[in-house]
Amino acid sequence: MGLFQFTTLCLCLLLVFGSCFASDQHVGQIYPGFQASHSEWADKQGLFLSSNSSVFALGFYTALDVKLFVLVVIHLDSSQVVWTANRGLLVNNSDKFVFDKNGNVFLGSGDGVVWSTNTAGERVAAMEMQDSGNLVLLAEDKRILWQSFSHPTDTLLLGQVFQEGMRLQSFRNPYNVSHFLEFRSGDLVLYAGYQTPQLYWSIxxxxxxSNNNVTGSVHSASLESNSWNFYDKNRLLLWQFVFSDNTGPNTLWTAVLGSDGAISFNNLKKGNASTPExxxxxxxxxxxxxxxxPYYVCYFGNWCQCPSLLSSEFDCKPQSVSNCNSSQGSAELLFVGEKLTYFAIGFVQPVLKSNLNACQEACLTSCSCLVLFFQSNSGRCFLFDRIGSLQRSGEQSPGYVSYMKVPIAGDGGHGHARRKEKKSISVVIIVLSTILVIIGLLYVGFWYYRRKRGLLESSQDNLEEDNFLSSLSGTPARFSYIDLSRATKNFTTKIGSGGFGSVYLVPSPPTSSQISSHSSFFKWSSEEGTSTGMIDYSSEVTMSDVRLSGPR
Known part of the structure; x- marks a missing residue:
C-alpha cells in the first residue's frame, strides 16, 4: 500500500471514529479540551451530556428561529428547560461550546463569547451534569468552582437554595416587559422591570x-417536598408556603417565573402531562x-376592558408624553376613570396627601409622571412614570380616580381642542335630540287629549239618547252586547239574515220544558254599542224558537 493510500485510509478512519465519538452522548462528566456544536450533535437533538440516571441533559435547544440555538439544561421526560446560558444572545448551528484546558468554560459566537463560567486559571477536573439538575464545574480537589444552581434563570428546582444576590428573570411578555424575583431589604419580592421597577408581590x-405570626428578614428560600420554605440568615425557618397536597416521593417540583409575571409550581415527574398546580x-x-x-382594566380574574374615554379617543393606545425635554405647558391631564386601583400602590408611599388639584399639579410639574391616582377620602396621591393594567376596586373600597398625561393640541397628539370640539358636537346632538323628543311628546299628548275629548262628547250624546228613549212608554227593550253574546254563546250558530241584520240561534236548555220568556228580535247598533228591540211580545215558547237579530 502506497503512502497516499495509507494517508487517505487514516483520514477516513479518523472521520468515521470522530463521527462515532460525536454521536455517543457523554454521561455524567466531560473534561477539559471538550468542544461541541449543534451541528455535531443534531442526531441527539443537540444534547451532548446527560446525568448518570438520564434525568437531565446539557445541550443545544432550538429557538423560535430554527437556525438559532440556546445552551440549556433540560429535564428529559417532560422536555422542560430548567436553566439557560445565553437566552438573550443566541448562537448558530456551528458555534462552539468549549471546555478550555485553562479552566474556563464558554459558549462562542463567531469571534466573541456570549456566555462563560469565568473560571480561567482555575485547576479544573470536570464538568458534571447531576441528577438533581445542577450543572457543576469541579476543581481537582472536588470543590465546586461554579454551578448552575447559583445562576438561576427563570426556574428553581427541588433542593436548590435561592439566596440574596440571586434573581429570577422571566422571558419578556408581549409588551416587552420582563419580571424579576429577588431579595430586597429582608423580603422576597416580585417586580415589573420598568425603567422604575414596580413591585407587585412580597412574601x-x-x-x-404558615407561621404568619413570625417576623424576621428573609435571606434564602428553597423548595422542600410540597412547600416553599423561607429562612433567615442563620437558616432558621421563618415561613412555609404550601403549594400542593401531594407529599408523595414521586415528585420533582419546580417553581417557574412565567412571562405573565406569575410563579407556577410543576411536578416534572408527570412528564409531558405535567400541568401547573x-x-x-x-x-x-x-x-x-x-x-x-397597559391601560386596560382587569376584573373577575381574566376579564379586560378599556376605559370608555381611552377607547373612544385612542383605541386604548394613548400617546404618552414626558415634559422632561419640553415645556411644562406642552401636556395636559386626561381623565381615565374612577373606582380604580393599581397593583403597585400597595408597595409605595404616596407622593403627597392633599387634594385633587394639588395632585394634578404635582403630576404636571413632574417630568417623569405619566399617570396619577388620587383617593379623595384619604387625600393620597400616587404618581407613576409607566403604567400596566389597571384594576377595578372592591365593593368596600372607594378606589382611586386616575388621570394620565397627554400632549395638548399642536404637539402632534390628541389635544384639548380636539376633545372640546368633539364634546361640542356631542352637546349639540344631545340638545337637538332632546328638543325633538319634547315636540313629539307634546304632539302625542295633544292628539290623545283631542281624541279623549271627542269620545267623551260622543258618549255623553249616546247617554242622553238612551235616557230619552227609556223615558218613553212602549219603546222596545234594549240589551247590551255582552248579554246577547252570552245568550247566543258568542254568536255561535247563524240561522239566517233579514232586513234588521243576521239572525242567531239561542240554544235550548238541558231540558225540553217550555219556559215563559220575554222574547224579541233585535238589531245591533255598532255606533251606540247597544241592541235595540224591534218587536216586544210575551208568549210561551221553547228556547229554540227564540230568534235574535245580531250584529251586521
Missing part, C-alpha cells in the same frame, strides 16, 4: 404563608402587572 404580605403567586391573575395590557 411578607402574602397571608397564605392551582396555587400560584400571586393567586389573582389581575394582580400581575399586565394581564390585559
Amino acid at each position: 411578607t404580605n402574602d397571608s397564605r404563608k 392551582a396555587t400560584k403567586i400571586p393567586q389573582n391573575s389581575c394582580n400581575v402587572p399586565e394581564p390585559c395590557g
Whole structure:
C-alpha cells in the first residue's frame, strides 16, 4: 500500500471514529479540551451530556428561529428547560461550546463569547451534569468552582437554595416587559422591570404563608417536598408556603417565573402531562402587572376592558408624553376613570396627601409622571412614570380616580381642542335630540287629549239618547252586547239574515220544558254599542224558537 493510500485510509478512519465519538452522548462528566456544536450533535437533538440516571441533559435547544440555538439544561421526560446560558444572545448551528484546558468554560459566537463560567486559571477536573439538575464545574480537589444552581434563570428546582444576590428573570411578555424575583431589604419580592421597577408581590404580605405570626428578614428560600420554605440568615425557618397536597416521593417540583409575571409550581415527574398546580403567586391573575395590557382594566380574574374615554379617543393606545425635554405647558391631564386601583400602590408611599388639584399639579410639574391616582377620602396621591393594567376596586373600597398625561393640541397628539370640539358636537346632538323628543311628546299628548275629548262628547250624546228613549212608554227593550253574546254563546250558530241584520240561534236548555220568556228580535247598533228591540211580545215558547237579530 502506497503512502497516499495509507494517508487517505487514516483520514477516513479518523472521520468515521470522530463521527462515532460525536454521536455517543457523554454521561455524567466531560473534561477539559471538550468542544461541541449543534451541528455535531443534531442526531441527539443537540444534547451532548446527560446525568448518570438520564434525568437531565446539557445541550443545544432550538429557538423560535430554527437556525438559532440556546445552551440549556433540560429535564428529559417532560422536555422542560430548567436553566439557560445565553437566552438573550443566541448562537448558530456551528458555534462552539468549549471546555478550555485553562479552566474556563464558554459558549462562542463567531469571534466573541456570549456566555462563560469565568473560571480561567482555575485547576479544573470536570464538568458534571447531576441528577438533581445542577450543572457543576469541579476543581481537582472536588470543590465546586461554579454551578448552575447559583445562576438561576427563570426556574428553581427541588433542593436548590435561592439566596440574596440571586434573581429570577422571566422571558419578556408581549409588551416587552420582563419580571424579576429577588431579595430586597429582608423580603422576597416580585417586580415589573420598568425603567422604575414596580413591585407587585412580597412574601411578607402574602397571608397564605404558615407561621404568619413570625417576623424576621428573609435571606434564602428553597423548595422542600410540597412547600416553599423561607429562612433567615442563620437558616432558621421563618415561613412555609404550601403549594400542593401531594407529599408523595414521586415528585420533582419546580417553581417557574412565567412571562405573565406569575410563579407556577410543576411536578416534572408527570412528564409531558405535567400541568401547573392551582396555587400560584400571586393567586389573582389581575394582580400581575399586565394581564390585559397597559391601560386596560382587569376584573373577575381574566376579564379586560378599556376605559370608555381611552377607547373612544385612542383605541386604548394613548400617546404618552414626558415634559422632561419640553415645556411644562406642552401636556395636559386626561381623565381615565374612577373606582380604580393599581397593583403597585400597595408597595409605595404616596407622593403627597392633599387634594385633587394639588395632585394634578404635582403630576404636571413632574417630568417623569405619566399617570396619577388620587383617593379623595384619604387625600393620597400616587404618581407613576409607566403604567400596566389597571384594576377595578372592591365593593368596600372607594378606589382611586386616575388621570394620565397627554400632549395638548399642536404637539402632534390628541389635544384639548380636539376633545372640546368633539364634546361640542356631542352637546349639540344631545340638545337637538332632546328638543325633538319634547315636540313629539307634546304632539302625542295633544292628539290623545283631542281624541279623549271627542269620545267623551260622543258618549255623553249616546247617554242622553238612551235616557230619552227609556223615558218613553212602549219603546222596545234594549240589551247590551255582552248579554246577547252570552245568550247566543258568542254568536255561535247563524240561522239566517233579514232586513234588521243576521239572525242567531239561542240554544235550548238541558231540558225540553217550555219556559215563559220575554222574547224579541233585535238589531245591533255598532255606533251606540247597544241592541235595540224591534218587536216586544210575551208568549210561551221553547228556547229554540227564540230568534235574535245580531250584529251586521
